Amino acid sequence: MFDNPFSMVVAIVFMVMAATVLKARYKAQHGILEDEDGNERLARPADTAEAARLREDVRALKERVQVLERVITDQRQTNDLSLEIEKLRDR
Incomplete structure (x- = not known):
C-alpha cells in the first residue's frame, strides 16, 4: 500500500487533518469554546x-x-x- 515513505507521511498528515476537522465540528455542535491557553468551557x-x-x-x-x-x-x-x-x- 505504501510504496515509499512519502506516501505514508501524506497519509498520516491527511488523517491528522481529518481528525482535527472532526474534533472542531464536534466542539462547535456541542457549544464548547477553547481559549488561547487551550482551556475548554461550555459556551453560555x-x-x-x-x-x-x-x-x-x-x-x-x-x-x-x-x-x-x-x-x-x-x-x-x-x-x-x-x-x-x-x-x-x-x-
Missing part, C-alpha cells in the same frame, strides 16, 4: 445588559406582530362583513 449566553435589552426588544416586537395580526384580521372581517351587506342589498 452572557446575561449582560445587552442581552436583557435584546430580550426586551424581542418581546416588544412580538407584541407588535400580535397587534398587526389582530388589525389585519379585524380589517378582513370588516371587509367581509361589508361585502356580505352589499350582496344582501343586491337581492
Whole structure:
C-alpha cells in the first residue's frame, strides 16, 4: 500500500487533518469554546445588559406582530362583513 515513505507521511498528515476537522465540528455542535491557553468551557449566553435589552426588544416586537395580526384580521372581517351587506342589498 505504501510504496515509499512519502506516501505514508501524506497519509498520516491527511488523517491528522481529518481528525482535527472532526474534533472542531464536534466542539462547535456541542457549544464548547477553547481559549488561547487551550482551556475548554461550555459556551453560555452572557446575561449582560445587552442581552436583557435584546430580550426586551424581542418581546416588544412580538407584541407588535400580535397587534398587526389582530388589525389585519379585524380589517378582513370588516371587509367581509361589508361585502356580505352589499350582496344582501343586491337581492
